[in-house]
Amino acid sequence: MNAHGPESHALPPALSHTELMLFQHLVEAETGIHLSMAKNALVANRLSRRLRELGLGSFAAYHAYVTTRGNEAEKVRMLDSLCTHETSFFRESRHFDLLREHVLPEWAAQGAQGRRPRSLRVWSAGCSTGEEPYSLAMTLLEAFPRESGWNLEIVATDLSTWAVQRAEEGLWSMERARTIPPHLLRKYMLRGVRSQDGLMMAGPEVRQPLRFARANLHVPATWPQGRFDIIFCRNVLIYFGAEARARVIQGLLERLPETGYFFLGHAESLIGITAAARSVSANVYTPRPGPAALSRE
Structure with missing residues (x-):
């Protein structure tokens, strides 16, 4: 960040x-x-x-x-x-490719067959200035447009009140647009004019599924309520001490169903931390069924 x-x-x-x-x-x-x-x-x-x-x-x-x-x-x-706030749109793009090419199509098919609710709840934990949750919103809206009848919610939280305010504002320099695929940029972002020349703003459609709040991952009482289908907690836990990191990871995994997905950053891993999740791709995990105790690093 x-x-x-x-x-x-x-x-x-x-x-x-x-x-x-x-x-x-x-x-x-x-x-x-x-x-x-x-x-x-x-x-x-x-x-x-x-x-x-x-x-x-x-x-x-x-x-x-x-x-x-x-x-x-x-x-x-x-x-x-x-707080440190290094971020970009579609950072670690392979995670968004996994969602777009595999996870979301599978869930769409299951929803069409009545095998899962037509709803999706995502948590961007450590959202920084908003590039990650807005990238998630664009990805989800491409798979589940409004006319599909799916209910989408993306909860975006950060420890920094300043970052949360910036994220909710949804306003960035056009230089930040470099990593947004051109068709998504045209579809979901507004280009600033006159006094806002050189800026871009999130359009109303991409804002609709987003909810912003301050949360301290070290204090579970501040976390958003309920369970999630997807949790992104990328490049956050590398700053934590070993014991705090293990506790947070256990708590986040408990917020996911067995079919859910947990995304970490490129330099992060669950190896040596927990047996409660299995790897499905680089830095991507799903919870294992049944209780599993944490192991200390």
Whole structure:
């Protein structure tokens, strides 16, 4: 995830090893995300603006401010600042090819035969600025257009409130359109004119199945309710500590039926983490029937 919120380019104050450890422990406790000690410059750069705005003289003082009881809004703002948002439309396109060529046609046939409900529910967990869920929406709408009578819902969540707001806005630079197939770009996106020249906006049809919310994968109580046919959680869990990653994966798999699909990013795998899913393609899994215990890495 690479497009992040605005930040100052002024030289940040020094962040000591001890101060970095304070934020390392806080972020992991709140989100499951592990900040390595190599992230010193990143943390200093992304948080230094708030130090200046609040008139605080050190990162230790900002940590004390963030952890003051009742200061949840600032804690959320801090987490927003530290989130990474590298994404693109149809990223890891083979996943969308699998849906388009195999999964969705099979489900369409089963729906036509009355062997499954004519509905589909998808969760984009870690949606960043929206490119992934809108790519999913375009893929699903091509397989199940409105006149097909299928009910489609795509729930898109992210830890970052800033990213969720950007995703719901559905407005990007035209440069982001490079990875959208031309026929889908013409069909589902609107080109900006006059004051919005150089921008594109998601059209009403592709917006219709989408629902956006903030969710913290480390805190299941914040997750969207119910079960899903497909869960995309790609390039998110690589930032988690091993125990937090295992817990989240178990919880996500429990939200899928045996016929569901779980998509991870190209650098992610369930090997050594769980026996509760079987691989069906690179970084794509389906839940195994029956209970299966997690194994620690």
